[in-house]
Each structure stands twice: as structure tokens, then as C-alpha cells.
Amino acid sequence: MSCVAAAAGAAASEPQDPASLLRAGTASQQTDDHTAAERSFRDGLALAPDDPALRTALGRTLFETGRPVEAATEYRRALAASPDDARLHHDLARALRATGDVAGAGTHLARSLAIEPRCEVYADVGLLQDLLGREDLARESYEKAFALDGDCPAARMNLASMLIEDAAYEEAALHYRKAIEAKPSAQAHSGLGYALNQLGRLEEAEAQHDAAVALDASLAEVHRNRALTQARLKKYDEAILSYRRAVAIEPRVSTYYSLAGVLRAAGRSEEAQEEYRRGQELSRRQQERPPSAPAPGPSPQATHGPAPSPTGGRAGAPTPPN
Numbered sequence: 001m002s003c004v005a006a007a008a009g010a011a012a013s014e015p016q017d018p019a020s021l022l023r024a025g026t027a028s029q030q031t032d033d034h035t036a037a038e039r040s041f042r043d044g045l046a047l048a049p050d051d052p053a054l055r056t057a058l059g060r061t062l063f064e065t066g067r068p069v070e071a072a073t074e075y076r077r078a079l080a081a082s083p084d085d086a087r088l089h090h091d092l093a094r095a096l097r098a099t100g101d102v103a104g105a106g107t108h109l110a111r112s113l114a115i116e117p118r119c120e121v122y123a124d125v126g127l128l129q130d131l132l133g134r135e136d137l138a139r140e141s142y143e144k145a146f147a148l149d150g151d152c153p154a155a156r157m158n159l160a161s162m163l164i165e166d167a168a169y170e171e172a173a174l175h176y177r178k179a180i181e182a183k184p185s186a187q188a189h190s191g192l193g194y195a196l197n198q199l200g201r202l203e204e205a206e207a208q209h210d211a212a213v214a215l216d217a218s219l220a221e222v223h224r225n226r227a228l229t230q231a232r233l234k235k236y237d238e239a240i241l242s243y244r245r246a247v248a249i250e251p252r253v254s255t256y257y258s259l260a261g262v263l264r265a266a267g268r269s270e271e272a273q274e275e276y277r278r279g280q281e282l283s284r285r286q287q288e289r290p291p292s293a294p295a296p297g298p299s300p301q302a303t304h305g306p307a308p309s310p311t312g313g314r315a316g317a318p319t320p321p322n
Contacts, residue, residue, distance in 0.1 A: 017047065018044040018045075018047050018051055021041070021043050021044030021054070022040070022041070022051075022053055024036075025038075025040030025044070025054075025058075025061070026057065028040060029060070029061060029064075034061050034064060034065050037057075037061045038061050041057050041058040041061060045058065052081040052085070055077050055078035055081075056074070056075065056088055056091065058074045059072075059074035059078065059091060059095070063091070063094070068095040069095075069099055071091075071095040072092060072095040072096055075091050075092040076092065079092065084115055085115075086111075086112045086115035086116035086118070086121075087116075089108040089109070090108070090109065090112040090121050092104075093105040093108035093109045093112065093121075093124060096108065097124075105124075105128060106128060109121055109124055109128065113125070117144075117148060118148065119152035119154070120152070120154050120155075122144045122155065123141070123145050123154035123157075123158050124158075125141040126141035126145065126155060126158050127158045129141060130158065135166075138158075138162060139159070142158065142159045151181070152182070153179045153182045153183040156176070156178050156182070157176070157187065157191070160173075160175035160188075160195075163175065164191065164194065164195060169198045170199065172191070173196060173199070176188050176191045176192035176195060177192060180192065184211075184215065185215065185216075186212040186215040186216035187219070187222075189211040189215065190208070190212035190219075191225075193206070193207075193209040193225055194228070197228055197229045202229055206229050206230070206233065209222065210226075212225070212226070213226060217245075218249065219249070220246045220247075220249040220250035220252075221246075223242045223245040223246035223249070224242070224243070224246045224255060224258075226242045227239045227240075227243045227246065227258070230242060231261075236262055236265055236266035237266065239262045240262055240263060240266065243258055243262060244259065247259065253279045253282050253283045253286070256278050256279030257276060259275045260272040260275040260276040260279065263275060
């Protein structure tokens with residue numbers, strides 16, 4: 001067979017209609033091949049520009065790869081064709097929250113709940129309330145989530161994270177455990193490990209951190225939390241390794257400084273000074289960055305757990321639904 005004929009045969013075997021391209025992109029998504037997924041969805045939209053399923057799928061791929069502004073654009077276009085899709089409103093709310101549009105996020109969470117009440121949506125409403133400093137309203141939202149689904153891992157995780165901020169470590173540990181029972185995740189094990197660390201139960205905490213890393217070693221937070229416990233156990237070499245893994249994934253000034261502190265405790269003063277210098281250099285670069293420039297690092301994809309208020313403050317913030 002000639003090369004031309006072989007190429008023609010390969011092209012003929014590739015999906016050529018919107019439905020087939022949607023299936024191909026979804027299959028790529030399931031294997032975390034986001035590049036192939038995006039290509040399939042865009043090829044499908046070239047054939048069917050108004051297809052809401054393709055728009056939604058593309059939006060989710062963009063969101064998962066750290067492009068919430070682009071994702072929000074695709075979700076809005078999908079909603080123009082499917083305005084009563086509750087899950088689409090939820091998707092758009094998550095994208096808007098990631099861009100700092102708290103008011104828009106609250107609006108679409110409310111629309112999602114009006115169409116189809118789901119515990120995951122109440123979990124995100126609670127998170128939004130927490131970000132705005134309205135913990136009583138956040139708790140009400142989490143209770144509504146539990147009324148719909150007693151497990152609801154998303155609400156358990158968000159509530160536990162809020163309790164960690166309030167230093168209510170025993171109660172936080174309870175909710176992390178319930179989240180793990182319902183849906184084990186690296187974030188839940190890591191959060192439980194942190195709560196146990198704060199309670200002084202270091203061996204139990206270490207086991208939870210080990211479980212977190214085993215589930216997903218790509219998350220900087222699981223290495224940071226693990227390092228905290230390892231350092232308290234005076235396992236300095238292990239803590240140093242964990243901090244180095246964390247900064248390799250997500251460079252943070254605080255992580256460089258923590259690493260320097262452990263190196264100093266381990267008697268490695270020259271290395272400590274070098275890591276401290278790297279932290280200072282990163283801090284300097286961050287201060288020099290124009291306000292409009294996005295910070296480098298991982299994408300704002302987290303759906304559960306506390307995060308800095310995207311508005312940069314609470315005054316004048318709109319009230320999300322509860």
C-alpha cells in the first residue's frame with residue numbers, strides 16, 4: 001500500500017461527525033489527554049458550532065487545564081442553547097469563581113439550585129459564603145447539602161477546611177474522615193493529616209500523609225502537609241525531600257522559607273541560606289509583577305477547600321444564595 005493510500009485510510013478511520021468527535025474527545029478526557037480532547041471538541045464545533053454538548057465538553061477541558069476565562073466563554077455559549085441545564089450553570093459558576101467573579105458565581109449557583117437542587121451545588125454555595133466571611137450562612141448551606149446527601153464529600157471537605165481555619169481540629173478531622181469514607185482523595189487524607197498534626201497525633205498524621213501521596217503525588221499541598229509532620233517528628237531528611245517536591249510542583253515563598261528552616265534544623269546551614277535566598281527572589285519577582293499579570297503556578301481548579309477571597313476583600317461583596 002502506498003504512503004498516500006495509507007494516510008487516506010487513516011484519515012477515513014478518524015471521527016468525522018460531531019457525535020463521533022464528542023465521543024472521541026470524552027474518551028481522551030478520561031485518560032487525561034486534554035490536548036487530544038480539546039482538538040476533538042474543537043473539530044466537532046467546526047462542524048456544529050451551536051452544539052451545547054460539545055461547547056460544554058470543551059469548557060470543562062479548558063477549566064481542567066487552568067483556563068477558566070475561556071471555559072466561562074464556552075459555558076455561556078452552551079447556555080444560550082440550553083438555558084435550563086442546571087449542571088451547566090454550576091460549571092459556569094465554578095469558572096467564574098476561579099476568575100474572581102463572585103457575584104456572577106453566586107447568580108449561576110442560584111439558577112442551578114432553582115432548576116435542580118444538588119448537594120455539590122450547596123457545597124459550592126457554602127464555599128462562596130466562607131470566602132466572603134459568612135460562616136453561619138456557609139454552615140447552613142453545608143447542612144442543606146447533607147440533607148440531600150448525608151455523605152456529600154464536597155460539602156464535607158469544604159466544611160472541614162473552614163473548621164481548620166477556625167482551629168476546630170477535632171471537628172474538622174471528623175468531616176475529613178466522613179469525606180474519605182464516601183470518596184477517598186489525596187486532599188481529604190492530607191487535610192485529615194494536617195488536623196491530626198495540629199492535635200499532636202503525629203504518627204496518625206504521618207499515615208494519612210502517606211495515603212495522600214499514594215493517591216496523588218502531583219499535588220504540592222500533600223507534600224507540604226507531609227513535610228510539616230515529618231519535621232515535627234524530627235525526620236528532617238524526609239521533610240526536606242517533601243518540601244523539595246512541593247516547590248518543584250508549585251514554588252511558594254513560604255515553602256522555600258519552611259524548607260530553609262528544616263535544613264537549618266538538620267545542620268545544613270549553607271543549603272538553608274540558599275533556599276532562603278530563593279524564597280526572597282521569588283518574593284521580589286512577585287512584588288514586581290504588574291497587578292494585571294496572572295501569577296504563574298497551578299491552575300485555579302480546586303473545587304473544594306478554602307482559598308483566598310478572589311475579590312481581595314469582603315466589603316461590598318454580593319450575597320450568594322444559601
